[in-house]
Amino acid sequence: AVKRTPFIAGNWKMNLDHLQAVAFTQKLAWSLKDAKHDPADAEVAVFPPFTDIRSVQTLVSADSLPIAYGAQDLSANDSGAYTGEISGAFLAKLECAYVIIGHSERRTLHGETDADVNAKVRAAHRHGIVPVVCVGETAEDLEAHGPSAVPVAQLRAALDGVDASKGLVIAYEPVWAIGSGQAATPQQAEQVCGAIRDLLREVFGEDVAAATRVLYGGSVKAANIASFLREPNIDGALVGGASLDIDEFSSIVRFKK
Numbered sequence: 001a002v003k004r005t006p007f008i009a010g011n012w013k014m015n016l017d018h019l020q021a022v023a024f025t026q027k028l029a030w031s032l033k034d035a036k037h038d039p040a041d042a043e044v045a046v047f048p049p050f051t052d053i054r055s056v057q058t059l060v061s062a063d064s065l066p067i068a069y070g071a072q073d074l075s076a077n078d079s080g081a082y083t084g085e086i087s088g089a090f091l092a093k094l095e096c097a098y099v100i101i102g103h104s105e106r107r108t109l110h111g112e113t114d115a116d117v118n119a120k121v122r123a124a125h126r127h128g129i130v131p132v133v134c135v136g137e138t139a140e141d142l143e144a145h146g147p148s149a150v151p152v153a154q155l156r157a158a159l160d161g162v163d164a165s166k167g168l169v170i171a172y173e174p175v176w177a178i179g180s181g182q183a184a185t186p187q188q189a190e191q192v193c194g195a196i197r198d199l200l201r202e203v204f205g206e207d208v209a210a211a212t213r214v215l216y217g218g219s220v221k222a223a224n225i226a227s228f229l230r231e232p233n234i235d236g237a238l239v240g241g242a243s244l245d246i247d248e249f250s251s252i253v254r255f256k257k
């Protein structure tokens with residue numbers, strides 16, 4: 001079987017200015033060092049606000065820290081008259097390995113559609129950045145359509161015409177579990193992550209399905225991370241609130257210990 005390195009990603013959302021980001025990244029680096037963190041046990045990534053990325057890049061590259069980083073969004077366009085937008089070309093210059101696309105807050109607060117998400121996935125790939133594609137159902141969707149229908153439909157649309165060889169990470173984030181303190185159960189999350197892997201198999205074939213990391217997100221914390229990682233189709237977590245607390249995030253990263 002293909003080994004998928006667990007992926008622990010912190011989505012800072014609109015928190016931590018660039019000075020706080022530097023302090024946090026240094027503490028995270030010390031904590032990884034103290035714990036003798038083995039990158040084979042988990043790939044650790046942070047997703048700071050755009051204005052912090054240059055500072056994080058400088059720290060990470062100066063000391064070759066075992067911390068990946070990326071942006072929380074990007075423009076579907078590469079350059080031009082798009083006031084306030086950030087291009088994948090700029091993110092690539094800052095050596096972002098990843099970019100979160102289609103987070104539920106982008107979908108609800110900024111009206112992003114499945115077509116927008118698809119265009120952004122293609123934009124990330126044009127610049128050699130691996131998209132972390134977020135999908136998930138609301139409580140109403142769950143009630144009306146059951147657990148997997150909405151996230152799988154969102155993902156099918158997001159991946160239309162996409163070249164998976166350019167890299168993909170999927171994050172299943174039930175909207176009702178985000179920031180609510182009420183995580184999905186590992187069994188619920190596994191069911192949907194399994195359906196997501198089935199879709200990857202259908203669209204891209206067995207090799208891509210076996211190699212692609214599928215994350216769970218929604219009220220993940222140190223106390224529940226191991227229960228999710230024990231499930232066969234869950235390969236890591238996208239962590240919001242708990243990624244801002246250095247002790248909590250460090251414990252999440254050490255889920256194996």
Ligand code: PEP
Nearest residue numbers: 178179217218219240241
């Ligand atoms: C998120 O918004 O990606 C998230 C999972 O948030 P939280 O961990 O705070 O539920």
